[in-house]
Amino acid sequence: MSSLTAAAINCSLSAKGRKSSTDAMIAVLAEHFADHDVKVADPIRIAAHHVKWGVSSDEGDGDDWPKIREAILAADILIFGTPIWMGQPSSVAKLVMERMDAFLEETDEAGRMPSYSKVAVAAIVGNEDGAHHVCAELFQALNDVGWTIPAVAGCYWVGEAMGSTDFKDLEHRPRMISKTAQMVASNAAHLARLLKASPYPG
Secondary structure, three states, X not given: OOOEEXXXXXXXXXXXXXXXXXXXXXXXXXXXXXXOOEEEOOOEEHHHOOOOOXXXXXXXXXXXXXXXXXXXXXXXXXXXXXXXXXXXXXXXXXXXXXXXXXXXXXOOOOOOOOOOOOEEEEXXXXXXXXXXHHHHHHHHHHHHOOOEOOOOOXXXXXXXXXXXXXXXXXXXXXXXXXXXXXXXXXXXXXXHHHHHHOXXXX
């Protein structure tokens, strides 16, 4: 079984502070990816960097997106982590998706975007319902800019409506979270190996 790498981004709104629930969900996936010989890099907290608004791959002086883009595209798998805010991906997640819009114009001689033959999965947390809606938004956008979405690609947890408990503060991890994370990791690793060995022809 060939080894693979995964990049992880955390689209929490806070730039600093203690570990977030999004970090905790990414860690659950990383734990299961390790079972499939996938090395997950330390998550990149997007809000801790100066990522400019825009739709190009480089928005000029002071833009941290180019180095983040490089790290994401160097990996075989992208773990896209976001909290749910107002039933939607965070504004930081939308910023990342908008920056990836540049891939549409960055094709090779076969018409392939730089994200072609790479796999993306989602790590989603929130205290209100909306995980399916967030998956729908993320996966449509990521697929539009070339990422491949495997079967069972989203691992999520949502707490009680109007509640105050965060995923990172749970005393026990729900059994279905572990079961889903195992499936996400297994399917993503399998698909990434297939695409690495036989990339899309374009």
